[in-house]
Every structure is written in C-alpha cells, then in structure tokens.
Amino acid sequence: MDDTLEALFAVIEDRKETLPEDSYTASLFTHEKGENAVLEKLGEESTELVLAAKDDDREEIAYEAADIVYHLLVLLSMKDMDLEELEAELEARR
Numbered sequence: 896m897d898d899t900l901e902a903l904f905a906v907i908e909d910r911k912e913t914l915p916e917d918s919y920t921a922s923l924f925t926h927e928k929g930e931n932a933v934l935e936k937l938g939e940e941s942t943e944l945v946l947a948a949k950d951d952d953r954e955e956i957a958y959e960a961a962d963i964v965y966h967l968l969v970l971l972s973m974k975d976m977d978l979e980e981l982e983a984e985l986e987a988r989r
C-alpha cells in the first residue's frame with residue numbers, strides 16, 4: 896500500500912510539473928479546474944462513500960475510497976506538502 900501511494904503521489908507531482916494537456920490531474924493544477932474542483936470532489940466523494948457504506952456495498956466503498964485518496968494526494972501536492980507529513984501525523988498518533 897505504501898508503494899502504491901508513493902507511486903501515485905510521484906505521478907501527481909510529475910503532472911503538476913509537466914502539465915500534460917490530456918491529463919486530468921494536470922487540469923486540477925490549472926485554472927481549468929483548480930483547488931475548488933478538488934475540494935468539491937472530496938465533498939462529493941465523501942457523501943458517496945457514506946452512502947456506499949450504508950448499503951454495505953464493498954465494491955463501491957473501495958471505488959469511492961480510492962477517489963478520495965487520489966484527490967487527497969492531489970490536495971497535499973497542491974499545498975506543497977508531501978506524504979512524509981501525512982505519515983508523521985499518523986505516526987505521532989500511534
């Protein structure tokens with residue numbers, strides 16, 4: 896899981912740097928979508944996750960959780976944060 900998150904975060908950081916035209920991630924870092932779009936997605940997906948949990952729909956829970964994790968990592972990158980800061984906070988709670 897760590898490797899998966901690190902690989903995804905590396906792709907997100909690359910898209911932020913290179914801004915390929917056909918990249919959804921890159922569009923989030925430009926005025927085309929921007930921070931508000933990321934925050935809206937996190938709000939929508941949280942609601943969808945709650946509904947999936949209420950339905951005990953495991954496939955949908957995994958799908959919505961993945962959407963949230965992806966947009967959360969985009970938000971961290973947007974704020975010039977990195978995975979280490981998230982890990983440090985989680986470790987501090989152990």
Ligand SMILES: N=c1c2ncn([C@@H]3O[C@H](COP(=O)(O)OP(=O)(O)OP(=O)(O)O)[C@@H](O)[C@H]3O)c2ncn1[C@@H]1O[C@H](COP(=O)(O)O)[C@@H](O)[C@H]1O
Nearest residue numbers: 903906907910917918919920921922936939961962965966
């Ligand atoms: N993990 C994701 C990921 N999760 C979700 N999304 C996109 O997030 C968008 C919104 O997701 P939704 O589930 O809300 O889908 P939707 O309601 O149909 O979207 P909208 O039409 O409302 O925008 C969709 O366009 C999804 O494709 C993602 N886009 C990219 N990634 C990862 O980022 C990598 C780079 O992607 P690009 O930047 O597109 O090259 C990919 O290889 C993936 O690993």
